[in-house]
Each structure stands twice: as C-alpha cells, then as structure tokens.
Amino acid sequence: MTGHIDRREFLSGAALLALALGVPAAAVRLSQIADDDLPSPRQRLLAREVSQIVLPRTGTLGAGEVGVGDFLILAFAHGLEDSRAPLAHSTDEPLRADGSLDHLAWLERTLDRASGGDFLGAAPHKRAQVLAALDAAAFPPGPPPADPSPWAKVKGLILTGYYTSQTGASQELRYELVPGRFDNDIPLTPEYRAWSSDWTAVEFG
Template structure:
C-alpha cells in the first residue's frame, strides 16, 4: 500500500463516495452524517468555493460545480487520505476530535478566516484566490517540506480526487477511452493534450 500517494483502495473508496454523492442530493447525504461530522451551511459553502478555486470553470464545469465540496465532507468523515488518523504534536488551536484526529474542514475555515483577518467568504473573488494560493504555496514549497505537513495537502488531494472521479472530470476534462485499442509505444503529444482518465500514471493526485 502506498501511503504517500494514490492507491487502488483509496480510488475505489473515493469512487464509491462520489457515486453516492452524485446518486442523491448532497443535502440528504450530509444529513446522514453524524451530527459531530456534518458541516454547517457556512462550511459547505466554503468547501464548494475552495473546490471551485482549485479547479475553476473553463470549457468544462469546475470542481465546485460538480459537487466536490459535498464529496469532500463525506471523504473527511470517512477518513480518506488518512484524515482520521490521530495527529502527533498538533499546533495549539487546531480543532481535534476526541480521538486526536484533525477536523480538516474546521481547520480550513479557521485558517482561511485568519488569513483574511475576518470572513474569508466575504472577501472579493480575487482576494479569496490570492489567500488560497498563498496557503497552497506554503503547503507545497519548492524546497524541503515543513516538519509539520500542512492539512491543506490532504484537502487538495481529495478535491482533485473528487473532481477527477466525477463524470465531468473523468470523461470531459480528461479524455475517456474505456477500450484503448491497439498498442502504440510512441505517440506524439501536443501542447494542450488532455490526459486519459484511464491512465493513472498520468494523473497524480498528490
């Protein structure tokens, strides 16, 4: 099992959660979560907005458009990407569960509001983008990673997972070819070519 990157078990879990998220209304799915795990309306709006900032709408729908925010709440409640593992030496003020695991959604809300010096969601779109970009740059530095990995790393990975296992992300943003056909060992690539959703070596979720 690869604990640092993508693995088949994580993919199947993510795909199952996404299928559930798309098979019924997000409100019904989130209402089925335990009260202590269910996001508030403000948190749901935040997760949708952050998902949309990570993958905005272009020629295809953005991550927020396809319900990735709701998927993120479900994924965090079920502990995908190790998000229910107890944390060691968590900084003071981080919102931990009784079992020592981090509430990533609450952490994200607190962190973005802290950076915004108020309500992150009340900021203009350009400012929200800049604040999230700064958080992303710190979580994925060009040099050695920080001693305490940022929770944003797991959150961003789950956003990418949710989007690229959706119909929009998997068959429209990526090229979908369930039967590849003949084997070509060397094919030309052109600028702007989309990766194939069936080629997991070409899709890195972190």
C-alpha cells in the same frame, strides 16, 4: 471475526464504491455522514467555494459546480488519506472527538484569519489571493515539509474528487475503457490531455 459492521465503516465503503463506479461527486449525499460529522452550512459553502477556486470553470464545469465540496466533506468524515488519524502532538487546532484534526474547521479558521475575518465575504480576487498564499506556504520549493500543512490533504482530496467525477474523468481528462488499444508512438501536442483510465499517468498532488 465478528459479524458486526460499524455504520461508519459501511458508509465509508459505500462512498468508495460510488467513486469506483464513477458516480459523480454531486451524487454522493451528505445523509451518508454520521450526525457528529456533519458540517455547518457555512463550512459546506466554504468547501464548495474553495473547491471552485482550486479548479475553476474553464471549458468544463469547476470543482465546486460538480459537487466536490460535498465529496470533500464525505472524504474527511470517512478518513480518506488518513485524515482521521489522531494527532501525535498537542495543538491548538480544532480537533474531532477521536483526536484527529477537523480539517473543515481548520480551513474555515485559517482562511477567515488570513482574509481579515470573513473569507466568504471577501471579494473574489481577495479569496483567490488568500488561497494562493496558503498553497504556496504548504508546497514550498524543495523537499516536502516534515510536518505537512493540513492544506495538502484538503487540496489532494479536492483534486481526487474532481478527477473521479463524471466531468473530471470523461471531459477534463480523456477516457478509454481498459484494455483499449496500444499505441507505442503518439504525438504530444498542447491539446493533449491525460487519460483518466490510465492511473499510472495521473497525479493528483
């Protein structure tokens, strides 16, 4: 066993600890990313806007507004959901130096192509349509695709970032400190919300 701690591993652990302690996504700083993993300013804006479209403002703040875009950048930099695993097949998609897919570059290129060249410059309804089409292609009816779209990881991490933020966990969902109390028979109404502290009942996919 070596006493050396890799900087990436340390920062990854710090980010995960912040999530475990319930720190809002916006409080996780991009300064915790290695220089070669930093996104371009446009990619950072894209991550925010896409997060906001996936989970827009309703009775609570949207995902982009609570900092999920920056969480997404951190998550990919540190390889959450095996996002830094080298691809097993050749591809013309943008790759990182370690052979893994650069999800932010992929997202930027995919959305720009689908919107005629500039996703961020498109009208809000057009951006929503492009993202809806990408989502429909990534999650077709029936069994999951054998080769999932990178969008599946992007969307999954957006949902994870939002529902582990203060807004998502305590306002959008309900929260009760474990162990709490046990109610074996409760009425379910249209206003019922899942509990963020009950991980067996919360799905992000």
